[in-house]
Amino acid sequence: MKNVLKHHRGVLELGPAHVPEIRPIGEAFFRRLEEGALRFIAGGFQPETRAVGQKTSTSFLRGQDHPLHWEGMLDLMDVILSGHNVTPHSGLHNRTPASVLNAHLTSGWHWEATELHRDAHELTTVRFNAKIRGDVKTGRHPFVQYQEGYYRSQRLMGRHDLVGKSFVAEVDLDDLRDLVLINPDDATVWSRLKVLPPWDLSPHDLHLRQQIIRAKNRGLIEIAGARDAVNAFHEFARSQPLRQGAPADLYARVDQQVQRQSKPAESTHRPVVQPRSGRTSFANSKD
Incomplete structure (x- = not known):
């Protein structure tokens, strides 16, 4: 619109x-x-x-x-x-x-959008209230946490006076490496935050990060000392068929078999349409 x-x-x-x-x-x-x-x-x-x-x-x-x-x-x-x-x-x-x-x-009006990339970016951008965290006693610089990722920027460094305050933040669900804080006074960009390692190298969306978090919580992978969490998860996913002694396409073939078995058998009988109750019904009428 x-x-x-x-x-x-x-x-x-x-x-x-x-x-x-x-x-x-x-x-x-x-x-x-x-x-x-x-x-x-x-x-x-x-x-x-x-x-x-x-x-x-x-x-x-x-x-x-x-x-x-x-x-x-x-x-x-x-x-x-x-x-x-x-x-x-x-x-x-x-x-x-x-x-x-x-x-x-x-007269020159077109259906095509003129700013496809920006409009597509806005469709995948969500807003949420981000709370500034940090600790001046331990020397921990202010940061914003989102989906187990820690975000910081140069403008936020040393601003312990903002700890505990909330900002409206924007994040692109297709790439969680950046996070934007909105200035509450004029609704402009206050600062663009970058996520800290191990999430900062490879592009990843919300679904992939949540998959990595679930694998970490189940003890399947460890990303605390990893340089790139996304690459570590891909290596883990590729190594699983080899560790279990099964070909890489086994899971795909088993999934196809399950889908074929779960498909209902085609019936040769014509479906019977039950008209609705009442004086007037169009259930059996044709155009």
């Missing part, structure tokens, strides 16, 4: 609901949905408004007697939306929404 608004001339229409003077296109769109389908569903009603002090029923059918058929409802909504897109609208100078969109596309 941010990429559409910033780079592709998109328009975000904000305003209070039920006020067609402020957002006429959106209100007309939702009104068509209400009047075309929602109000006539069994149990449908007009919600309470300022003009009408209480909700009023718009259908003489009870919802308890007529269960909703979800697939049929989706088809109905699709038909209503398609009809709205090809119906002239007075707010668009009697043009259809589809023609307005096509004219906007031909």
Whole structure:
């Protein structure tokens, strides 16, 4: 959404609901949905408004007697939306929404994102509250801990006055080697922290680090004195088939056999569709 608004001339229409003077296109769109389908569903009603002090029923059918058929409802909504897109609208100078969109596309508006790498990076970036740790008595410099990794920076060195305080931090889940602290005053980058050994050499995501941590907790590997935790874990994973005297592809072949055995046998009988209870049901109907 941010990429559409910033780079592709998109328009975000904000305003209070039920006020067609402020957002006429959106209100007309939702009104068509209400009047075309929602109000006539069994149990449908007009919600309470300022003009009408209480909700009023718009259908003489009870919802308890007529269960909703979800697939049929989706088809109905699709038909209503398609009809709205090809119906002239007075707010668009009697043009259809589809023609307005096509004219906007031909004027230079593109669907492709212009900043793919940055947008992809933002999708995998999460924020959390990071607490500054350290001990001035023992001379331990301030640091931030995340997923058993210790992060420091030059700006954080010697700042024992920040110990115990919290910062909003950002980290990319695809590469946990960097961590960013956000300045609480102006929401800018306060400092970029680097993770300490043995996590600083090889790129790794959150899933791989959690795998290494689980292996360490089970006593399978030891990374305390390792230069590169990721490389140590890869060496451990490659050495396991050799230690057990099994070929390297044994686990893959066993997994394929288990999948074939667990696959249910194909039935030659046609499935019987049980219609829903009630007077009206579309379970056995076809388009």
